[in-house]
Amino acid sequence: MTQLKLYFIFILFTVLSSRAQKNVGTLIINIHPVFDGKELVLSENAYVNANGDSIYIDTFKFYFSNLCLSGTKPFCEKESYHLIDAENISTLSFTLKDIPIANYSELSFEIGVDSLKNTKGVLTGDLDPIKGMYWAWNTGYIAAKLEGHSKVCKTLHNAFEFHIGGYLQPYRSLRKNKISVGNLQISSTAVNTLELYADAAEWFKTPEKIDVSKINSIVLPNKQSVMMADNYKDMIKFKK
Amino acid sequence: MKISKGNNFVLGMIIILIFSAFILTKEEKLKFEIPKGWPKPNYDLKTNPLTQEGFELGRELFYDPILSSDSSISCSSCHLSYTSFAHTDHRLSHGINGLIGTRNSPALINLAWNTSFMWDGGVNNLESQPINPITSKIEMNSSLTDVVKKLNASAKYRKLFFTAFKDSVVNTQKLFRAMALFTGNLISCNSKYDSVMRKEKNVQFTSAEAKGYILFKKNCSSCHTEPLFTNGLFENNGLGMDTALKDLGRMRITSLSKDSLKFKVPTLRNIEFSFPYMHDGRFKRLSEVLKHYTTGVQKSKTLSPILDKPIVLTSDERVDLMAFLLTLSDKAFIYNANYAFPKNNNK
Numbered sequence: 001m002t003q004l005k006l007y008f009i010f011i012l013f014t015v016l017s018s019r020a021q022k023n024v025g026t027l028i029i030n031i032h033p034v035f036d037g038k039e040l041v042l043s044e045n046a047y048v049n050a051n052g053d054s055i056y057i058d059t060f061k062f063y064f065s066n067l068c069l070s071g072t073k074p075f076c077e078k079e080s081y082h083l084i085d086a087e088n089i090s091t092l093s094f095t096l097k098d099i100p101i102a103n104y105s106e107l108s109f110e111i112g113v114d115s116l117k118n119t120k121g122v123l124t125g126d127l128d129p130i131k132g133m134y135w136a137w138n139t140g141y142i143a144a145k146l147e148g149h150s151k152v153c154k155t156l157h158n159a160f161e162f163h164i165g166g167y168l169q170p171y172r173s174l175r176k177n178k179i180s181v182g183n184l185q186i187s188s189t190a191v192n193t194l195e196l197y198a199d200a201a202e203w204f205k206t207p208e209k210i211d212v213s214k215i216n217s218i219v220l221p222n223k224q225s226v227m228m229a230d231n232y233k234d235m236i237k238f239k240k
Numbered sequence: 241m242k243i244s245k246g247n248n249f250v251l252g253m254i255i256i257l258i259f260s261a262f263i264l265t266k267e268e269k270l271k272f273e274i275p276k277g278w279p280k281p282n283y284d285l286k287t288n289p290l291t292q293e294g295f296e297l298g299r300e301l302f303y304d305p306i307l308s309s310d311s312s313i314s315c316s317s318c319h320l321s322y323t324s325f326a327h328t329d330h331r332l333s334h335g336i337n338g339l340i341g342t343r344n345s346p347a348l349i350n351l352a353w354n355t356s357f358m359w360d361g362g363v364n365n366l367e368s369q370p371i372n373p374i375t376s377k378i379e380m381n382s383s384l385t386d387v388v389k390k391l392n393a394s395a396k397y398r399k400l401f402f403t404a405f406k407d408s409v410v411n412t413q414k415l416f417r418a419m420a421l422f423t424g425n426l427i428s429c430n431s432k433y434d435s436v437m438r439k440e441k442n443v444q445f446t447s448a449e450a451k452g453y454i455l456f457k458k459n460c461s462s463c464h465t466e467p468l469f470t471n472g473l474f475e476n477n478g479l480g481m482d483t484a485l486k487d488l489g490r491m492r493i494t495s496l497s498k499d500s501l502k503f504k505v506p507t508l509r510n511i512e513f514s515f516p517y518m519h520d521g522r523f524k525r526l527s528e529v530l531k532h533y534t535t536g537v538q539k540s541k542t543l544s545p546i547l548d549k550p551i552v553l554t555s556d557e558r559v560d561l562m563a564f565l566l567t568l569s570d571k572a573f574i575y576n577a578n579y580a581f582p583k584n585n586n587k
């Protein structure tokens with residue numbers, strides 16, 4: 001009888017202590033698609049790119065993956081693949097769970113999908129090929145898509161189209177980056193949020209200024225796709 | 241308790257029944273077995289373990305035109321079991337509305353060992369391979385969204401997916417894992433060549449076949465490497481570019497000029513049945529293939545150094561080499577009822 005009591009006390013104790021040990025919180029990340037800091041309105045608003053051309057953006061999609069927070073208790077999200085689509089509001093906000101309670105200063109991430117997942121066959125969730133960010137004839141994920149139109153493009157419907165992907169050297173599209181996120185405090189009680197910009201203007205700026213009258217179609221892994229990936233590498237920014 | 245003679249008999253019958261049931265289910269159970277002496281397969285069978293139900297679902301899908309936009313074309317339209325899943329008679333494959341493709345449809349054999357798929361190796365996983373024909377405008381002209389929708393709307397498939405995956409909701413992963421269970425288990429390992437290698441009783445090469453085997457090892461096996469009869473690499477075997485198709489092969493995938501005109505080395509198993517030959521189906525007969533290797537090899541920057549010096553074969557030697565190539569025919573594969581059109585199609 002006493003043994004049984006002791007046993008229950010023991011169980012109760014472990015349950016309680018495991019609860020108490022759960023010193024974790026969640027973080028809601030909100031992504032704001034912009035063009036040079038201005039709200040991005042697809043197809044309707046014209047924007048001026050780095051080359052000085054007036055352009056419209058029709059599609060802006062990318063994989064935001066392998067998110068890690070660095071600070072006193074480093075954290076990395078597991079199976080961290082988020083397909084961000086400017087057209088689909090539900091993709092612009094997601095939650096990181098089980099983050100240790102601590103202060104964080106930096107967010108590191110990748111744009112695109114790592115080579116491991118590119119060779120793993122047919123996956124689910126945001127990596128499901130049904131999402132249309134997938135090449136069938138040259139298997140692999142499209143890291144990022146930017147489509148639009150501009151009078152300066154002498155193409156069908158004045159369209160430009162950048163589908164950037166490829167996971168094999170020398171034309172790898174995956175880009176790692178890290179940004180400062182100020183002093184981000186994760187607590188277990190408060191609703192923690194992190195506001196980020198996804199700035200489409202970066203595609204046209206540096207290191208290579210893009211003239212859409214000349215470069216308006218990139219749809220396979222090659223030198224141009226690598227150049228574009230280098231350009232958009234810094235499109236994720238911390239919104240203060 | 242006393243057991244009478246009658247009871248004994250009944251007991252015995254029960255035991256026999258239990259045993260026979262055990263043996264029967266054991267026989268029915270599919271198992272992926274690596275043939276003796278073969279390397280480990282490349283396809284990850286741990287994440288997609290072989291089951292009878294999964295295999296049968298994959299077969300059902302392979303033979304079902306539901307995967308094409310107007311339900312006119314199935315995988316088997318271009319990959320026929322009795323030609324080792326190649327498409328004979330056509331140099332280039334024919335798809336939806338009679339549209340003609342740009343390549344010859346290859347035999348589907350021992351795919352679990354493939355390190356890449358398609359003549360240019362553009363596809364890296366057996367599971368992702370069908371996305372290509374399904375979404376190709378000139379093959380099946382459908383979309384993943386459409387196919388998944390159609391399958392989810394079919395009571396038959398919801399049932400079959402439930403039996404195979406304990407979940408009746410169809411998604412792309414289950415769809416393509418089921419298909420991989422079928423295509424990945426089309427295994428040819430019972431040709432005369434295999435029997436000879438396994439030193440089976442009463443099976444021996446004829447003297448022509450034996451001489452042919454020596455010639456093969458000397459001239460061909462650096463690319464068509466045993467036991468799969470491919471080294472899985474990309475080579476330019478001197479075909480010369482077809483000026484109408486302008487197919488650059490591997491370079492289309494890598495954009496590297498060193499890969500120009502290189503194609504994946506195909507297996508030679510069941511080569512007797514899978515004519516026409518080469519990526520563009522330019523040769524109808526094996527004799528033309530041998531003629532190519534002896535007198536037709538065209539020089540170019542990327543030609544394999546192995547073929548730089550012409551292969552010399554006397555006419556007797558050609559006959560011997562041919563005799564050897566025919567020992568790669570596997571009738572047990574071609575006539576395997578498990579691989580053929582499912583009979584119980586209306587369940």
